[in-house]
Amino acid sequence: MNKVLVLGAGQLARMMELAGTPLNLDVKAFDVRSDKVVSPIYPDRIYGDLQQGIANADVITAEFEHVAHDVLAECEQSGKLFPTSEAIKIGGDRRLEKALLESCCAANAKHHFIKNKNDFNKALEVLSLPIIFKTALEGYDGKGQWRLKTAADAESTWQEMADFLASAKETQGIVAEQMVPFDRELSLVGVRRVNGDVAVYPLTENHHTNGILSVSLAAPVDNNLQNQAGTVFKALSDKLGYVGVLAIEFFQVGEQLLVNEIAPRVHNSGHWTQQGADTCQFENHLRAICDLPLGSTELVRPTAMINIIGEDAVPNEVLAVPSVTMHWYNKGKRAGRKMGHINVSGENEQQLAERLQQLAGILCKHAFPDLTDFAYAYINNLKTK
Amino acid sequence: MNKVLVLGAGQLARMMELAGTPLNLDVKAFDVRSDKVVSPIYPDRIYGDLQQGIANADVITAEFEHVAHDVLAECEQSGKLFPTSEAIKIGGDRRLEKALLESCCAANAKHHFIKNKNDFNKALEVLSLPIIFKTALEGYDGKGQWRLKTAADAESTWQEMADFLASAKETQGIVAEQMVPFDRELSLVGVRRVNGDVAVYPLTENHHTNGILSVSLAAPVDNNLQNQAGTVFKALSDKLGYVGVLAIEFFQVGEQLLVNEIAPRVHNSGHWTQQGADTCQFENHLRAICDLPLGSTELVRPTAMINIIGEDAVPNEVLAVPSVTMHWYNKGKRAGRKMGHINVSGENEQQLAERLQQLAGILCKHAFPDLTDFAYAYINNLKTK
Numbered sequence: 001m002n003k004v005l006v007l008g009a010g011q012l013a014r015m016m017e018l019a020g021t022p023l024n025l026d027v028k029a030f031d032v033r034s035d036k037v038v039s040p041i042y043p044d045r046i047y048g049d050l051q052q053g054i055a056n057a058d059v060i061t062a063e064f065e066h067v068a069h070d071v072l073a074e075c076e077q078s079g080k081l082f083p084t085s086e087a088i089k090i091g092g093d094r095r096l097e098k099a100l101l102e103s104c105c106a107a108n109a110k111h112h113f114i115k116n117k118n119d120f121n122k123a124l125e126v127l128s129l130p131i132i133f134k135t136a137l138e139g140y141d142g143k144g145q146w147r148l149k150t151a152a153d154a155e156s157t158w159q160e161m162a163d164f165l166a167s168a169k170e171t172q173g174i175v176a177e178q179m180v181p182f183d184r185e186l187s188l189v190g191v192r193r194v195n196g197d198v199a200v201y202p203l204t205e206n207h208h209t210n211g212i213l214s215v216s217l218a219a220p221v222d223n224n225l226q227n228q229a230g231t232v233f234k235a236l237s238d239k240l241g242y243v244g245v246l247a248i249e250f251f252q253v254g255e256q257l258l259v260n261e262i263a264p265r266v267h268n269s270g271h272w273t274q275q276g277a278d279t280c281q282f283e284n285h286l287r288a289i290c291d292l293p294l295g296s297t298e299l300v301r302p303t304a305m306i307n308i309i310g311e312d313a314v315p316n317e318v319l320a321v322p323s324v325t326m327h328w329y330n331k332g333k334r335a336g337r338k339m340g341h342i343n344v345s346g347e348n349e350q351q352l353a354e355r356l357q358q359l360a361g362i363l364c365k366h367a368f369p370d371l372t373d374f375a376y377a378y379i380n381n382l383k384t385k
Numbered sequence: 386m387n388k389v390l391v392l393g394a395g396q397l398a399r400m401m402e403l404a405g406t407p408l409n410l411d412v413k414a415f416d417v418r419s420d421k422v423v424s425p426i427y428p429d430r431i432y433g434d435l436q437q438g439i440a441n442a443d444v445i446t447a448e449f450e451h452v453a454h455d456v457l458a459e460c461e462q463s464g465k466l467f468p469t470s471e472a473i474k475i476g477g478d479r480r481l482e483k484a485l486l487e488s489c490c491a492a493n494a495k496h497h498f499i500k501n502k503n504d505f506n507k508a509l510e511v512l513s514l515p516i517i518f519k520t521a522l523e524g525y526d527g528k529g530q531w532r533l534k535t536a537a538d539a540e541s542t543w544q545e546m547a548d549f550l551a552s553a554k555e556t557q558g559i560v561a562e563q564m565v566p567f568d569r570e571l572s573l574v575g576v577r578r579v580n581g582d583v584a585v586y587p588l589t590e591n592h593h594t595n596g597i598l599s600v601s602l603a604a605p606v607d608n609n610l611q612n613q614a615g616t617v618f619k620a621l622s623d624k625l626g627y628v629g630v631l632a633i634e635f636f637q638v639g640e641q642l643l644v645n646e647i648a649p650r651v652h653n654s655g656h657w658t659q660q661g662a663d664t665c666q667f668e669n670h671l672r673a674i675c676d677l678p679l680g681s682t683e684l685v686r687p688t689a690m691i692n693i694i695g696e697d698a699v700p701n702e703v704l705a706v707p708s709v710t711m712h713w714y715n716k717g718k719r720a721g722r723k724m725g726h727i728n729v730s731g732e733n734e735q736q737l738a739e740r741l742q743q744l745a746g747i748l749c750k751h752a753f754p755d756l757t758d759f760a761y762a763y764i765n766n767l768k769t770k
Binding site: 018021022023024039041042045278279283287292293294295296298300301316317319320322323324325326327328330340345 | 427663668702704
């Protein structure tokens with residue numbers, strides 16, 4: 001039996017344990033808040049500290065990219081960490097990420113790094129408005145971002161960022177990016193094994209509400225886009241000698257994909273794979289880090305994932321919609337917190353769209369503000385196909 | 386959150402916990418060997434004794450039908466037991482089972498109850514050879530059975546049974562059944578909610594090796610047979626006021642289905658539903674006993690289940706066959722013991738049959754003696770369809 005230690009004990013580790021248990025994998029997690037190793041399903045069950053966790057594990061992985069660097073170093077030293085600490089760190093630093101994209105010739109938005117006013121002025125020169133500024137470290141779900149639309153606001157925007165940088169740690173920085181007038185946000189979740197085997201899921205269409213992913217949609221996808229994304233995945237994951245699941249977020253601009261960011265882990269936009277794909281992303285990540293053959297990533301049925309944010313219950317009628325599977329994370333209720341998700345599939349896209357409309361009719365408009373519009377637009381879009 | 390107590394802490398309870406956790410159900414199990422309540426996933430984690438388990442639970446159910454009657458009585462008294470103790474007991478006593486079938490006019494093999502030599506002689510009169518004799522209590526997986534093919538062997542067969550009855554408890558008995566020259570063994574897994582809602586999965590074709598289920602196959606099925614089975618399910622489950630998953634095993638004789646036996650629980654022949662159906666049997670059982678809407682039981686893809694018996698490992702190459710999902714039970718290795726199962730699906734039956742052939746080529750012939758023949762026959766059968 002392979003023993004897996006996950007750095008981070010949130011929902012991603014929990015879903016790894018649920019996927020790994022039938023595979024005879026023993027999945028435990030290092031809770032960075034309590035500094036204890038726990039069962040992600042039974043977080044009050046403690047299995048010692050980090051050193052014991054490292055010693056007991058056959059392989060170590062991470063559920064998030066903002067792991068403290070000393071923890072990563074300790075894990076890497078054991079020779080059990082997959083992916084490498086380098087890959088994990090890249091996911092946690094937009095400057096490293098941009099450098100990786102450049103080195104792989106992966107198309108991405110034009111950008112400039114900022115530490116001081118000079119850099120800021122230079123960014124305004126080399127990029128054209130509108131510009132989005134993102135913190136290099138620790139930004140997620142739309143947090144730590146500033147948007148500059150008109151030159152008149154440049155000074156006040158800089159002042160906000162200057163205040164932020166002054167109070168941030170020395171290693172923090174800001175990445176200025178040319179805002180891209182994109183048509184859609186798509187992501188590719190894929191997996192790579194030590195021997196270089198790669199498998200990618202179909203591109204997923206993502207919709208955000210207030211900067212947080214609200215709906216992902218996996219359906220048959222245009223070959224050209226899928227091939228572009230697959231090529232980028234292969235280049236990046238080969239360059240990193242990556243092992244495990246890696247997610248790449250793209251902006252689609254016309255027929256071209258620009259990389260927005262990468263996440264060196266299982267990803268929210270891949271949760272649909274639990275019901276919609278041959279092998280789910282959690283199992284494939286575990287297979288890869290345990291050096292087992294990768295599972296097929298084929299789409300079984302068009303499937304959508306709806307995030308449950310800030311709510312700890314939904315009406316029971318949701319379960320009466322065919323092909324609905326609930327995934328609760330057993331987390332305490334808090335506004336803006338990802339509490340669970342709903343997967344729903346259809347035999348075809350038409351059926352899936354109708355089920356999404358049914359769900360939109362049942363779920364509270366306040367908690368799922370954009371679902372009705374999304375379902376409506378999806379049905380209309382299918383009519384014109 | 387609904388708290389579920391399962392009587393029995395084996396693989397069925399384990400798969401209920403795995404299916405219930407994402408649904409926010411807290412599933413614990415009463416281990417009848419240790420008399421303790423445990424987590425089926427973490428069986429060394431103890432949550433008190435039966436009385437505490439009953440007090441903590443919102444609902445109680447069973448993973449096997451041979452639960453001690455005093456335990457059933459105690460659970461029933463709490464008002465939390467689903468299905469009823471009557472239904473569970475029927476599954477554990479072939480005499481009660483036969484009486485139920487007769488009361489519902491469900492076609493089944495001609496039979497006679499035996500306690501003594503006179504009954505035995507009468508059975509030989511009213512039934513014609515060959516006859517199969519089965520213990521009324523505690524028989525499973527082909528154990529506790531005698532076959533009588535020629536009249537010359539009657540005396541020696543009776544002697545064996547007489548010895549058995551003499552050493553058995555007073556309540557034990559034998560049921561003599563006319564052996565049926567059946568074409569196939571099929572089973573129907575279905576689920577019923579308190580309000581009478583019923584949903585049944587497609588009929589599953591079952592193959593046994595040495596009396597133990599080795600392969601189940603779920604594929605599109607003849608409407609006439611499916612309707613017959615559904616009618617029997619409705620009659621039996623309504624009669625029992627059944628709540629939860631109930632499995633019915635049938636003999637197919639020409640175009641007719643005869644009930645072989647019933648199992649008042651999730652069933653080995655329904656394990657394919659974890660990958661092949663919209664909602665798996667474990668989740669549907671939990672939904673039913675927690676009075677949640679039933680999930681769709683539709684076949685998503687043709688799917689087969691292969692039991693792993695007496696082995697605690699299979700070659701890793703198994704995982705390289707597309708659409709293969711492993712389900713290990715974390716049990717100690719023992720000859721003849723159900724240790725896990727493999728689910729494999731295909732877009733269509735042809736693809737499924739090819740994948741079964743691939744698996745037959747990888748899995749050890751000694752541990753899976755009939756798989757090659759099964760896959761070969763399946764492919765040939767598809768050619769003549």
